[in-house]
Amino acid sequence: MSAYTISIVSIIGINVILAVSLNMISGFCGQISLGHGAFFGAGAYAAALAMFATANVPLAVVAGVIAGSLLGIIVGFASLRVRSDFLAVTTIGINFLFVGFVRKQSWLGGEMGISGIPPTGLGAAGNMVMILLMACATVALSLYVSRSWMGFAFRAVGEDEQAATTLGIGAGAYKLAAFGIGTALAGLAGALYTFFTQFITVDAFDFIFSVMLMAMVVIGGIGSTWGVVTAAVGLTLLPEAIRFVNDYRLLVFGGMLVLVIRLAPGGLAGLTRNLFDRVRQA
Amino acid sequence: MYYIDLAVTGISFGCMYAMMSVGLTLVYGLLRILHVAHAAVFALGAYATVLAANATGSLALGFLAAIIVTPLFGMAIYRLLYEPLLGYRPDVPMIASVGLLVLMQDAFRVVFGEQGVTFRRNAFSFTTFDFYGVTVSAVQIALVVTAAIVFLGLHLFTTRTRIGVGWRATVSKPRIAASFGVDPIKVRYLNFAIGSALAAIAGGLVALLNNLVDPAIGFVVSYKALAIIVLGGLGSVRGTLIASLVLGLVEAYGTIFIGAWLDRDAIAFLALIILLMIRPQGFAGARAA
């Protein structure tokens, strides 16, 4: 495998973890979060610091997961307080605050970021395998949660919080659980990203990246794990596939985003469901 | 004197934020969509002003071109992008809106270049006045005066004219307005037209302020505008105006006090999050328009 392939596959794995974890928050539980990049970043920075301090990979992973979920649970508490339409803007705010804060912290490398992070010792291919294993585990977890009573309750909370409450479902506890699980996984992705690049700058975790993740969820079909995985792979490969229009990548990306949503607002999952229905009727 | 200079900067920026945000808050009030692509409208207004001014040699014609082009663009966004997506979850049109913003931003870069465009002849950008030691630029005065005229005009329009009253009523009480014979579709187009024109004026003035329009012009402003409209209590024009001015001032002074550990552009969101923790329903509460 070429170094190029290894890096592409690694990035796909990381993006799958991020998109699937965001889907648990926004798809399963209906809590719109546009700041997933912040939790990803918190995990990456925590893992980087842990690597410098201990050079211990499992410890760095744990640090990333804790940092991501800690920030996530704080935002989860915010989601209990604010109206649902304020939550989207609040999470955008968290993302800008994270970036604006890190940029000014010399102990986090400021604008220049952190470079020379100690390697994991697994090599690029070993890192890739680790990332893929984690991505598979994340997908499996997502599929499991969706089938469990928790996924059932998430769907109820996402659809109508008050009605869920009258069935004995504590909406607040479930929202916190969704944020906790989703952002812990984002923190995990952050740690893996740190192992992969050994060099992080805050720009990798900005709002535009969060939007890209939300685009994966929407294009994949909100709430559908497989749809989201497909979209995450597709949207990660797309810029590579359209390298020949290198200079116009964002133009094409923006245009495709608009077109896909305009033509298939239910995402890939909605599209296949429609096809299935049509075949069944015919 | 330094503190007064900061106040001047703060107020003029606040006026710019207000003109930028009004369209956004009205779209939200009407359709519950976070119209992120409003930033593209703002940028289009800035480009149109510069290009038309350079072509005709008249700044006035530049602004005129901007407030003709952008309403058409804004209404087209509604017709082609939002209207077909109204039945879906609100994040669906929002993502489409973000896609459009990315597309437009890159289109500006491709067509007009990475470096952006500047006014060819423009003494206005560099004119300053001195009031007892306080330096005020002509563009800052223009920002404040324009905003004052715009908001006074908007107030008169929504209280004195039939269509304006219908518009305001539709934003706050859509069902009641419809039962009084206000055409909600017409109101939506009007809403996009006026909101876009105001953003274009703000864009043109920012172009004057920097004497430059580059593809990233709308970027940060647009997200700040999202914070502003929430601070102002989504859908409320008065709340948006107050929140804009407060933010302009907080940013101006905040840079001295917290600039060492927080980016200037993040201040708006810090204020937003603090406010939401204290008052989860926003500044203006549930009241709209």
Next chain:
Amino acid sequence: MSAVLQLDDVAIRFGGVQAVGGVSCAVEAGDFVGLIGPNGAGKTTLIRIIAGLLRPDRGKVILGGIDVTGDPTSARVRCGLALTHQIVRPFREMTVLDNVVLAAGIGYTSEPLRALLHVSRRRESERAAAILASVGLAGTERKLAGALPLGQLKRLELARALAVSPKVVLLDEPLAGLNHTEASKQVETISEVHQRGITVVLVEHNLEEVMRICRRLIVLNNGIVIGDGEPREVMADPVVHDAYVGGGMVTHAEA
């Protein structure tokens, strides 16, 4: 103590208006209580306090001997209270069966961790299907709840309330919006619920039906209890009569 639901001097004030001014009452296990009162009497406010949507200024709400005054709705449901909404709120994008299965799974869903660790829904599905049949919704299981007409949605609401295995159900205008046939069918179902040993508190405008099926009547006016007892005796009381026929109209106009 055999009271399943007890209110102890509950009061709340909105601005200058004393919406509920010190209501005390106890509902015994197995009772069938009608809560009535003219518009603006404070019924809706009292229901919201019992349901946990409003916190009273003073007084206590006690469910099965446990003080739940500070607890959220979901905790009260776990203590044995079931609610139906005046305006139906099904999960429209779920099937009719899933709506009830979700309610039947309260043993799992009351605790996120337990919910995460359990997957099988077989037992709950069977129970849900039985409950749907008992309220006359057999055959609709696979339909999306959003596709049901109002009459059936009102019954779905009742089915969900039964599925949480309540000790007491609080029914908020379960007959509103139903035509005559639908209403009498619904009343029949509610009577069956009561016969199964579930305590019923019925809030209803339809006085005729309330008089017919309730064993006890509590009448509210201007935020206080003005009558409590056997339905016929209560309605014969001149104070109650005035509130309904004479003063009731005035109250209505003021509200």
